[in-house]
Amino acid sequence: MTLSQQLLVQNQSVSAGLKRALYKALKEIDSQDVRSNLTFGPGVVYLSSEIGRIGRPVYFLVRPNTMKLITGSCLCGKVAFEVTGVPFKFLYCHCRSCQKSTGSVHAANMAFPEDSVRWTRGEDLIERFVDTSENPGFPRWFCRSCGSPVPKLSRNRQFWVVPSGLLDSDPGMRPQANIYWAEHAPWYVSADQIAKNEGSLVEQTD
Ligand SMILES: [Zn+2]
Numbered sequence: 458m459t460l461s462q463q464l465l466v467q468n469q470s471v472s473a474g475l476k477r478a479l480y481k482a483l484k485e486i487d488s489q490d491v492r493s494n495l496t497f498g499p500g501v502v503y504l505s506s507e508i509g510r511i512g513r514p515v516y517f518l519v520r521p522n523t524m525k526l527i528t529g530s531c532l533c534g535k536v537a538f539e540v541t542g543v544p545f546k547f548l549y550c551h552c553r554s555c556q557k558s559t560g561s562v563h564a565a566n567m568a569f570p571e572d573s574v575r576w577t578r579g580e581d582l583i584e585r586f587v588d589t590s591e592n593p594g595f596p597r598w599f600c601r602s603c604g605s606p607v608p609k610l611s612r613n614r615q616f617w618v619v620p621s622g623l624l625d626s627d628p629g630m631r632p633q634a635n636i637y638w639a640e641h642a643p644w645y646v647s648a649d650q651i652a653k654n655e656g657s658l659v660e661q662t663d
């Protein structure tokens with residue numbers, strides 16, 4: 458099977474003409490050194506050479522037989538889910554809304570296609586809150602029992618935002634970028650700038 462046969466267009470809003478152009482480009486790439494033309498994530502392929510010319514980002518997904526099932530759950534375990542899609546973004550978000558809702562220095566979220574998250578437990582326990590101050594309209598979903606954030610549909614409802622700390626196994630992908638850096642906490646320092654203790658400090662009461 459060639460690379461182009463293994464790929465399908467995830468973004469349903471892509472026009473037929475654009476799809477044809479992309480498949481044609483992929484077919485040409487099949488005969489070249491693929492890695493020099495494409496950037497690979499876990500199951501995600503960014504057609505870097507064509508994006509500039511066409512002027513909009515398009516994601517390609519590997520077919521389901523190469524997708525990995527990822528499971529996740531909240532702190533109390535009453536809400537659980539599985540993700541069958543392929544992540545196309547993994548970002549640290551430093552916006553004030555994420556600082557407030559996580560109580561931490563930044564959020565760490567993965568984005569998955571719209572049809573990839575399935576609740577396996579506790580969907581009825583999910584509370585849906587909409588931010589009206591720091592990032593008006595931004596949805597915040599969390600477990601009513603323990604308060605953990607849970608996966609949520611994006612504001613435009615076109616993709617899932619999955620808090621990566623909920624995942625039960627290593628998703629393979631690594632964070633790609635910081636976003637909303639303009640709002641980052643003044644007390645932020647990276648983990649590499651401070652001591653790393655294997656466990657809690659004895660004098661710390663946390
Ligand atoms: Zn919970």
Ligand SMILES: [Zn+2]
Nearest residue numbers: 550551552555
């Ligand atoms: Zn944020």
